[in-house]
Amino acid sequence: MNTTTEISSSAVRQIRLIAAVEVRRLLSQTKGLMTLAAYVLLWLLLLLFVIRDAVNMMQQPQAYDMVMGLFGDGAFSNLFKWPVAEYAVYWVFAIMLHPMFATMLSAGQFADDIQRGTFRFLSLHCSRTSLFFGRFAGALLVMALLTAATVLITMVMALVRAPQLASDAVLGGLLMWLVIMAIILPYIALMSLLSVIAANSKQAIIYAVLYFTLLTIVIWAANMLFTPLTNLNYLLPGAFSEDFYRSTPAQAIQHLLLPLGQSVLFLGLGYYAFRRSDV
Template identity: 65%
Template sequence: MNQATELHSSTVRQISLIATTEVRRLLSQTKGLVTLAAYVMLWLLILLFLVRDAVNLMLHPDAKDIVMQVLGEGAMSNLFNWPVEEFAMYWVFALGLQPMFAILLGAGQFADDIQRGTFRFLSLHASRIALFFGRFLGAMAVMALLSGATSLVTMVMAMVRDIHLALPAVICGLQVWLVILLMLLPYVALMSLLSVIASSSKQAVLYSVLFFTGLSLLVWLADVTVAPLAYLEYVMPGTETQQLMGVMPTQAPIFLKVALIQTVAFLALGFYAFKRSDV
């Protein structure tokens, strides 16, 4: 029993160490820094121009009536129910853009190291289960830091507009941040799988494009060919995005069950492929 406990404790320590190292690696390499710079610049533009202008429009007395007349009852009209308008708009952009960065940042989890053969050295100091899940958790930690930073900036924007929104902004920001992270889990897990079977991070990104494009086409063809193909939609991360846009964070967890199942499935396949790979 003690030996099993020590082995488990050692694996947990290894996973934690590898995850921390992965965060440092992604934040120090040129490729990672370029991606992070693009992330920061894009979100600054979105927050300072699109989100701020959209909030000003939402605050207009007739804005909700106009939206209801043009679009009817739907996701956009539900945005007016948010306690903090800045986070209502941040929510829309985050659901659409954060998965893209999760794919880009998660593509290098294994592919480049496998190509260089450096996993042979790493495997001498850590188990494969620690290497695989440590890299996955490291990629998720990076996305947690980035998402947290943009959420924090959005909080500040809301407080600057109205200091009385301080508490609602903090609560709403934390809720949005947690839901976004849950939504990103299957994307990073998918890249864990694809980066194991790809020969480079660029190829892993290409595989992800083929994965999403191919499944989207099959689901679209299901309406005119074989109806059961429509169930392939549940294999593809992001199937709940449209539903999430129409709800607030407190209502979101009910729509994330499929995302959690996808995460477990992708991680299981990825670890199986990693365990059998010759690295």
């Protein structure tokens, strides 16, 4: 029992150390810094201009009637029911953009090491299990920090406009961050799989584009030709994003089973491929 406990404790320590190294690696390489710079600039533009202006528009009495006239009683009309208007607008952009950046930032989990041939050196210092899940945890941690930063800035914007919303802003921001992390989880897990079989991070991104594009086309064709194939939707991260657009973070919790299941599937396949690889 003690031996098993020591092995498990050692594996956890290795995963934690590898995750920390992965964070430093992504934040120090030129490619990673360029992606992060694009991420920061894009969100600054959205927060300072688009989201702020959208919130100001939502405060106008005629705004709700205009949205109802354009889109009907659908996802966008539900945004007016949020207690913190800034979060409602942020939610729409977060569901669209965070998965895209998660895909790009996590593409090099293993592919770059495969290209450089450094896996044999790394395997001398830790197990493949620790290396696989450590790299995944590192990519997840990077996105957790970046997402938390954007949520925090949005929270500050809301509190500057309406200090009386402090309770809703803090609790709602924390819940929204947790739900967004669950939404982007399968994208990072998918890249854990694709980066194992790709020759480099660029190829991993190409594989991801092909995966989403081809699977979307197959599902679209299945709607007309062979309906059972539409169940392939369940293998496509983000396929049911409309459920999240129509929900607040509290309501979205009931839809998280699918992205969590997709994450387990992709991680399982990636771990199997990693264990079977000869790198």
